[in-house]
Amino acid sequence: MPVRQHPEDRLDSLLDADDGTALARFCMYDDDGESVAADVQPLPGAALTAVAAQARRDLAGVRLDTPDEGLADALVAGGLALHQATTELRHDLAELPAPPVLPAGWTLAEPGWDADLARACDAAYGPDHPNWRWQSGDNEQMRAIFDAGDPVPPLRSASARVVGPDGRSAGHVLCAGPVPWTDDVCGWILDIAVAPHAQGNGLGRALLTHALRGTREAGLSTLGLSVLDRNPARRLYDNAGFRTHARVFSVLLPPTADSTGTQ
Ligand SMILES: CC(C)(COP(=O)(O)OP(=O)(O)OC[C@H]1O[C@@H](n2cnc3c(N)ncnc32)[C@H](O)[C@@H]1OP(=O)(O)O)[C@@H](O)C(=O)NCCC(=O)NCCS
Structure with missing residues (x-):
């Protein structure tokens, strides 16, 4: 055989x-x-x-x-x-950035999934994205994570939505952890996205900082994620102190x- x-x-x-x-x-x-x-x-x-x-x-x-x-x-x-x-990245959570000040009218809110967030992700992973398009199945996967913990429940302390002055979700960071697919014990960023109309204002960095701090708060000592080549989000991770763990x-x-x- x-x-x-x-x-x-x-x-x-x-x-x-x-x-x-x-x-x-x-x-x-x-x-x-x-x-x-x-x-x-x-x-x-x-x-x-x-x-x-x-x-x-x-x-x-x-x-x-x-x-x-x-x-x-x-x-x-x-x-x-x-x-x-x-590239699989890891952050050792030893030195963490201070929570940044958000632009006026913007706040971080409890993690969750709603129609505005679905629209924000659809636009963030739109036709200009270098790697892929948001699919309707992705909305179902998000709901399964929040509603049924399938395949992993959210790590709530490390996850958040970002809400605009109009009260609507415009992006999020969703973490889980410890996750079963790594050899090391670590939290994992399942998704981080900000709607294009809100990008470039420091919201992505604020969500990432929240994820780093919330993962340490949950008692984990490492946060990981996977990023495809050509995604400019890589710079955000490098600047926040993530290091290369493996290439796939x-x-x-x-x-x-x-x-x-x-x-
Ligand atoms: C990654 C993402 C969440 C960043 O959100 P954001 O609110 O624009 O981020 P910020 O304003 O805090 O910018 C932080 C850094 O991100 C980097 N960056 C992220 N996306 C970028 C892009 N499309 N073009 C240029 N720089 C980008 C920049 O280095 C920037 O740092 P700088 O201000 O010093 O130049 C957003 O671009 C996004 O939703 N992308 C599509 C979804 C995605 O690919 N997510 C990552 C999956 S691994």
Whole structure:
């Protein structure tokens, strides 16, 4: 079997060469209908070209996410395009900025989800966003987090809405923590967004400062997040003292006739 369950960790899988030698370990999951082979780590001694070729065959049609830049390079050298690159950041919460003064009429309010916030996020992740568009499914995900704690409940002390002089939500920061998907114990910024009409006034920095201070208040000693390359929000995080923790490279492995079930 080219792909099999890891014998010591039932959440992980192994990618084998045809002769049964284990080449890489990874964790398979479904991301909103997309099959993802996450955290693909070549095993010591495995040639990256061999891992790349085997993955293309046995994980065809899957999105491969790897922290190993050499493996991503080997896939690209084989003719595939890098789909996206993400940086995972961490803040150690040792030195925190003072809460900034908000522009007149603006306040931070209790976290929550409402129609104004849905519109603000839709506009913030609009056609000009370098990475993606807000989808209607994202509204459902937000409601599931607030209403059912699914997949994680909000960390309320670190989350907030920003409300304008008209009393309407114009942005938010939503945190959770400790989150189950990191090796270290940390809080996580699930989303931070400010409607375009309100951007550039220090509201994003105020929300981020609230998240940092509220995470420490909750007794956690690290706050993390993930940001895609080309998102200018990266500067906000760097200036606030976040440091690179890991890089993740994503490559879409093309489907084959076998993987799609066509002849
Ligand atoms: C990131 C975001 C929340 C910042 O909100 P904001 O209210 O404009 O932030 P601020 O006014 O406090 O600006 C803080 C810093 O953000 C940086 N920044 C963030 N987005 C930027 C953009 N689109 N263009 C230029 N700089 C940007 C700047 O470095 C700025 O610092 P400066 O004033 O010293 O230049 C907002 O741009 C946004 O909603 N973006 C779309 C959603 C998104 O991508 N979120 C991050 C997901 S990882």
